[in-house]
Amino acid sequence: MDNENKSDKVSDAFSAVVVETSEGPQWKQTVRPYSCVVKCPRKDSKFRGIKTFMTYQITTLNPDGDVLGDVRRRYKQFWWLYERLAVKYKFLCVPPLPVRQIVGRYENAFIQQRMGQLQQWLDRICKHPIICVSDVLKHFLFCRDLNLWKSGKRRAEKDYFVGAAFFSMVKCPHDDLQTFAVEEFHDNINNFARNMEESIKMSEQTMQEMNKKYKTAFRRQFIHMGKSLDALAKTFAFYRGERSQELTAAMRHTSRMYTTVGHLFAAQPKLDIKPYAEFLKHYEGLLMSLPDMISFHKDTTSKDEDCRLEVKDGRITSQNADQVHRRAQVVTYALMAEMNHFHKVKTEDFKRSLEIFLQNQIAFFKQIPPKLEEALTVYQSIGTYM
Numbered sequence: 001m002d003n004e005n006k007s008d009k010v011s012d013a014f015s016a017v018v019v020e021t022s023e024g025p026q027w028k029q030t031v032r033p034y035s036c037v038v039k040c041p042r043k044d045s046k047f048r049g050i051k052t053f054m055t056y057q058i059t060t061l062n063p064d065g066d067v068l069g070d071v072r073r074r075y076k077q078f079w080w081l082y083e084r085l086a087v088k089y090k091f092l093c094v095p096p097l098p099v100r101q102i103v104g105r106y107e108n109a110f111i112q113q114r115m116g117q118l119q120q121w122l123d124r125i126c127k128h129p130i131i132c133v134s135d136v137l138k139h140f141l142f143c144r145d146l147n148l149w150k151s152g153k154r155r156a157e158k159d160y161f162v163g164a165a166f167f168s169m170v171k172c173p174h175d176d177l178q179t180f181a182v183e184e185f186h187d188n189i190n191n192f193a194r195n196m197e198e199s200i201k202m203s204e205q206t207m208q209e210m211n212k213k214y215k216t217a218f219r220r221q222f223i224h225m226g227k228s229l230d231a232l233a234k235t236f237a238f239y240r241g242e243r244s245q246e247l248t249a250a251m252r253h254t255s256r257m258y259t260t261v262g263h264l265f266a267a268q269p270k271l272d273i274k275p276y277a278e279f280l281k282h283y284e285g286l287l288m289s290l291p292d293m294i295s296f297h298k299d300t301t302s303k304d305e306d307c308r309l310e311v312k313d314g315r316i317t318s319q320n321a322d323q324v325h326r327r328a329q330v331v332t333y334a335l336m337a338e339m340n341h342f343h344k345v346k347t348e349d350f351k352r353s354l355e356i357f358l359q360n361q362i363a364f365f366k367q368i369p370p371k372l373e374e375a376l377t378v379y380q381s382i383g384t385y386m
Helices: 003-009 074-087 106-126 134-141 146-156 163-171 181-236 242-270 274-287 290-313 318-364 368-380
Strands: 016-021 026-028 035-044 052-061 067-074
Touching: 016 318, 026 318, 035 067, 035 106, 035 290, 052 074, 052 106, 052 134, 067 074, 067 134, 074 106, 074 134, 074 146, 134 146, 163 318, 181 242, 181 274, 181 290, 181 318, 242 274, 242 318, 242 368, 274 318, 290 318, 318 368
Parallel strands: none
Antiparallel strands: 016 026, 035 052, 052 067
């Protein structure tokens, strides 16, 4: 089976359907969920080695774990996919791609980090009920033939159903949304976007401050505590009494313990603070699509209201006004479905990220009491004069 037919396992045709549920309008899931695994980074080249780059294997799996497709892609191709999705789905929350990096891009630490970022990006793309069935994504995930890849790129770049034209492909309930419900929805997403942006920035600043304190202030204080105890131990070493020597050894042990804890603080951010900060950065990028969505929705509903007034004034026909009203209803239904999807994914994302953050914080702070207790037992073993 060729690669074009193989992609039909994921979706037979593009569709964007809004359905009414107990939780409000939702995007209809028209295909079985599938997932992608980014793995096996490899340094490749072209032009006889003049140009080098990293490629990643992308394996697409159905819910049963069967392989649907297996391709290799470089960052440049990820970027092309992101640009096409961002243009086509301007009014959906297309996640931002991690930025390009020139220096250190072949270092193992960066490669592993980049692979994780691309995995996170594809995970979100595959979870979206509309984006996951788009032709441009299927082309990215399944096309292996170079000539087919080039022709598919040209076809995607000539897509006319981009930006606002996307709404012409949306099917939604025929029930009219009440004016007060539309206005309330608009106010809610406007307030949400503003408050979410502020809280994300506050959280990012907090993570930056924590990262700095762990690596500098906290590390320095514990190491200074260790140095002060070591200096005290050197003073006690001038007296050769047996018990004094035992105390000197205990102080040196405690000094090493505090120094170790200081280094633990310096190493910890990469395990919890930095991953959570990157997660927040990811959401900061997602929120960048909301202002355009809100502005377009406002313009559309305002046009709808204006047309109703123009009918009364006899400037346009009721038939023309009904067409404008229906388009406004489609836009509102689509944005309601998109925001409901965003909130559902957001809830799961923050739950998982904060669980991981707290688990790593607990594991970190659990390392410290045993070291303190060990130091304490050294002093208790010395005994007393009495």
